[in-house]
Amino acid sequence: MDFIEIGRKLFAWNCEFVWAASKIAELPPMGPVEIAFAGRSNVGKSSLLNALTGRKTLARTSHTPGRTQQLNFFALGPDSKAPLVRLVDMPGYGYAAVSKEKIAGWTRLMQDFLRGRASLARVFVLVDGRHGLKDLDRDMLKRLDQAALSYQLVLTKRDEVKKGEIEKTIADAQAVLRGHPAAHPDVIFLSSHQGEGLPELRAAVARLLFERDRTIFEPAQIG
Numbered sequence: 001m002d003f004i005e006i007g008r009k010l011f012a013w014n015c016e017f018v019w020a021a022s023k024i025a026e027l028p029p030m031g032p033v034e035i036a037f038a039g040r041s042n043v044g045k046s047s048l049l050n051a052l053t054g055r056k057t058l059a060r061t062s063h064t065p066g067r068t069q070q071l072n073f074f075a076l077g078p079d080s081k082a083p084l085v086r087l088v089d090m091p092g093y094g095y096a097a098v099s100k101e102k103i104a105g106w107t108r109l110m111q112d113f114l115r116g117r118a119s120l121a122r123v124f125v126l127v128d129g130r131h132g133l134k135d136l137d138r139d140m141l142k143r144l145d146q147a148a149l150s151y152q153l154v155l156t157k158r159d160e161v162k163k164g165e166i167e168k169t170i171a172d173a174q175a176v177l178r179g180h181p182a183a184h185p186d187v188i189f190l191s192s193h194q195g196e197g198l199p200e201l202r203a204a205v206a207r208l209l210f211e212r213d214r215t216i217f218e219p220a221q222i223g
Contacts, residue, residue, distance in 0.1 A: 001210070006217060007202030010209075015053040015087070016080050019073035024112040028073055030119040033212055034086045035205055038110070039126030040136055041092030044156045044192055048126065049074065049089055051192040052202060059089050071113060084216055085209060088120075094136045114147045122150045122184075122208055124201070129155035129169055129189055133176055145182045152184035153177060154201065159191040 019028040037045045046059035058074065070091065077084035090110055114123070123144060127137050144151045153173055161169060170187050177183040188204065190197025209216050 003203035003206045003210070004199050006210075007199065007204075007206040010084065010206050011053055011076070011202050013077050013084065014080070015055060015058060015074050015076045017058070017072065018075045018080055018083075018086075020070045021073075022070040022109065024109060024116075027071070027113070027117075028086075030117070032075075032077075032083050032086050032119065033209060034073075034088055034117065034120045035208070036088040036090055036113075036120060036123045037126060038090045038123050038140060039092060039156075040094040040128070040134070043092065043126045043128055045089055045092065045126055047192040048154075048156065048190075049087060051195065051198055052087075071109065085205070086119075093140060111143065114143065114149055120149065121212060122152060124152050124154045124204075126154050126156050127173070129157050129161050132169065132172060138176075141177075141180050141183065145180050148182055150182055150184060152204065153187045154197075155187060155189040157191065158189045158196050159194045161189075 021027045037048065039045050049059040050056055053074075053076070059072065072089040074087040074089070075081075075083035076087055090113075093107065093110070114120070125137065125140060125144070127133055133141075141151070155169060155173060158166065166189060170189055173187045174185065177185065177187070186204070188197050188200050190201060192198075206217075
């Protein structure tokens, strides 16, 4: 099955913002499969969502860490009321230009979301490819292991890493993941600005949806 092509068609569907939650009680009702994007503040989650969906302003981007201050849900599919999948932009962890109390509140929200959301199929953890995994990233991986929640590492800013260092950067990340039981073994290294790696990430989402529900890719659905 050509998941690169299926992923391209999947992300060619309309994608729009549908829900925001700053507290666990404000989460939308569970329904379609959800795919979340996590990472340190200012790692490029919003830029990636825009690039994945081919929309410049789907998710708001900023050079100020901490711009995403809630769980933002986006419906992807032919019908926003019955989407094929929901994409979730999570608040960045780590440094942010807000109060410690607000950061603590985001942390609680993310932990509760990761532990108790049956419709959440995978978390893509974004890590700055120029610097590799830091202590805060490793803490997030441990939390996901404890929640027994499938996650996959996505290295960002590939265009800012020397070509001769790309394979080693990926190998170093894979070596870290071997000690994490909930981690997917494949590491994706991408550039939101130049598009490298985006087809592979779209394909990973398509493959995951196919594994959850094969009927989702019936001709009438995927187009």
